[in-house]
Amino acid sequence: MCGIVGFNWCDKSLVCQMMESIKNRGPDAEGFYVKDNISFGHQRLSIIDLSENGNQPLTNEDGSIIIIFNGEIYNFNELKHKLQKKHKFKSNTDSEVIVHAYEEYGEDCVKLFNGMFAFAIYDKNKEILFLARDRLGVKPLFYYFLNGKFIFASEIKAIKKSSVQLTIDDTAIYDYFTYRYVPTPKTIFNEIKKLDAATYIVFDLKEKHLKEQKYWSLNVSESTYDEKEVLNTLESLIKDCINIRLISDVPIGLFLSAGLDSSTIFHFLKDNTEINLLHVATNTNEVKLVRRLSYNKAHILEVDSTKEFDEIFKYFDEPFADSSAIPTNLISNAANDNNIKVILTGDGGDELFAGYRHYSQFFTVKKIQKILPKQFKKRLRSLSFKVRISVLSKGFFVLSSNDDLEIYTKLLGGFTRDEKKMIFSKPFLEKLENYDDYWYFRKYWNDQVPLIKNLQILDINTFLKDDILVKVDRMSMKNSVEVRSPFLDYRLFEFILSTKTGIFFKNDTLKYILKLMMRDRLPDYILNMKKKGFGYPIKKVDAQNHPSNLIIDKEYIIRNKKNAFIIGLNCDDYAQKNKKNNLGSKK
Incomplete structure (x- = not known):
């Protein structure tokens, strides 16, 4: 694993500053390429081929293709065996396999790779940059493109070293309270974007034109396998x-x-x-x-x-x-x-x-709703905002909701639209009057497929990518x-x-099929164990150093990420205790 940075002009000092900011991603070696109006930087965590031959940037035989790469290509030996017929390798790294695969297959090379990766290639002959991210989004890649400037990096902090002017995205702040993360392709800054999973970019250095292309997506079907x-x-x-x-x-x-x-x-x-x-x-x-x-x-x-x-x-x-x-x-x-x-x-x-509990909870909610009188549902909605016990409040709310995405949001611990109305200021909300609170979930929701697969697809494309893997x-x-x-x-x-x-x-x-497969292989105390989260007892946090009674302005979350973190963890309790706080207003 490593860290990569780059941009479309020459500045050795800047590329070194960017590399230093993410040195923790690769403390074993560093390298850079500053030439031809291109600056590439790489911080290496040595895992495969520990010799200097594995250091990056790395090139093909004639130096016309240059790569910086973060991640692992697990099927690189298989690919190398095929590529060796036409190409000469100087290392035992998977990085060099990407270089020669790109030479042979161009943009389609990404479809051959089984791994976790984010990489950038400079193709001198075509005068383009080619950037790509793995199918599930295990490895991150951020970019800035404005007024002809193209900057990319493994982390946002590296891009900020370029001193480009950045402004906070109000919708990203709002989305954060819905999803508990800033959803792809957004970041907290208007000018910086996340490259989506299973996506590549081709940047034309001459025309300063950017093309973004999805190369893989998951499909749902029902096979005939017994x-x-x-x-x-x-x-x-x-x-x-x-x-x-x-x-x-x-x-x-x-x-x-x-x-x-x-x-x-x-x-x-x-x-x-x-x-x-x-x-x-x-x-x-x-x-x-x-x-x-x-x-x-x-x-x-x-x-x-x-x-x-x-x-x-x-x-x-x-x-x-x-x-x-x-x-x-x-x-x-x-x-x-x-x-x-x-x-x-x-x-x-x-x-x-x-395997998530919110799958079972979602199924339970839909079953109860089928037998729940409409008049009773209205009463539950009203009670959900009056009850001080967060578990009951959440239960009443989801049972009263007619919106599947609102139910899903609540089960995952996010703020619903009604809750955000209680804590954001009126001027802030007026700017988002016609905003779709659940746009990110809606993007992947498909009620034409079996419900459990629908929930899986939703989690794979949102929660897994933007929370777990991050x-x-x-x-x-x-x-x-x-x-x-x-x-x-x-x-x-x-x-x-x-x-x-x-x-x-x-x-x-x-996890029925996994439990069935492992039934005679793992002990019952593992197979029958109740699902546990991997959380942290946030109540241990020192309240004096991490106040939860917050009033924020436009830049508050950026300046006080610790506090924003805690709000998201306790959204049910927070909504109950801080209904009169005007988040989004001036302090």
Whole structure:
């Protein structure tokens, strides 16, 4: 894993400043290219081919193609075998495979890659920049394009080093309270955008024209595979997804929790003595379960839960409200302290196998609504704003709602339109009078497919991409640790979403097909464990240093990301206790 930066003019000093701002992403080596009105910079985290041959920027044989790359291409050896027939390789890196694949297939090269990646290529002959991001959006890429200036980087903070004028996007602030993150392609700044997952950019250096193109999307279908065929294919796929993520020239670890996802990965790796089993001690019961599951082979890592609480917020560059960023930082830090540079995790398992509690909650709400009298629903809506107990308030609200996206928003912990009316100022809301609060969810909502698959597609394209993967990337890269997640292989998502719904999701059982596959392989205490979140007890936060009674102006969230973070975590309680606060007004 690495960090990349670049822009369409020459400035060695600036490119070095940008690189320095994200040095944590790649502290092992650095390199830059400043020539031909192009500036490229790269910070390297050495994982494959630790020699200087793997340093970037890296070129093809005649130097006409130059690349900077962040991520891993897991099928690079397979691709290299084919490309070697026409190209000469000078390293054993996956970066060089991308260069030669681009030479052979042009823009379509991205369709060949199985991995997590964000890269930029300078094609001297065509006078273009070619930038691309992986299918699920595991690796980030931001860009600025205005008045002929094109700037890109792995993180927003690097772009800010260019001193371009930035203005805060009011709709991004509003969206943050809905989604608990700033949704793609927006950032908190009007002028900086996120490149979407499974998307590439072609920037014409001569015409200063930008073309953005989607190259992959998930489709829902219902195959004719029977249960036995599904189980056999799924097991084969999972094994391969794990094995291709074991290619590394540095030690690899597995974060083993007491959950089903990481336990499944552990099962298929239990005979591999080179894998370091790690568990962060945050819960006594989980420690006992992990020791039992791993036959006492797991290293139990003690962490300081108060360590660097304030420090983590600067790594997000914009408001972000997932408290599990805190323990993710702690476990990444523990891995770094134990000299583990690559970690396998179970991320993606909940989206892949339908494991989130809000799926069950959504099903329950729709069932109750079918038998609930309309008159009673109106009373529940009124009660939802009067009840002081947040759980009851949320329950009354979702049962009274006729809008599926409003229900979904509330179940995920976001602010609904009515709640935002209580806390934002009137002038601020007037600017957004005709704004679609749920535009991002609406973009992917499709009630023509089975409900469970609809919810999965929605989560994959929103919550996974803009919350889970952002959290893991920023916190792992903060600690210079690479995270690889076998369940984030696009082949698994394509297979599951093409499987007959009644086979992979039965009797409203979360992760039904995975539990069925692992039934005789994992103990019952793992298979039957109730789904747990990976949050942080935010009440431990010092109220004096992190006040929750907030009145903000247009720039408040940028200046006080810690406070914005806490608001998002406690939106139900916050809406109840702060109905008279005028967020969006001048202080």
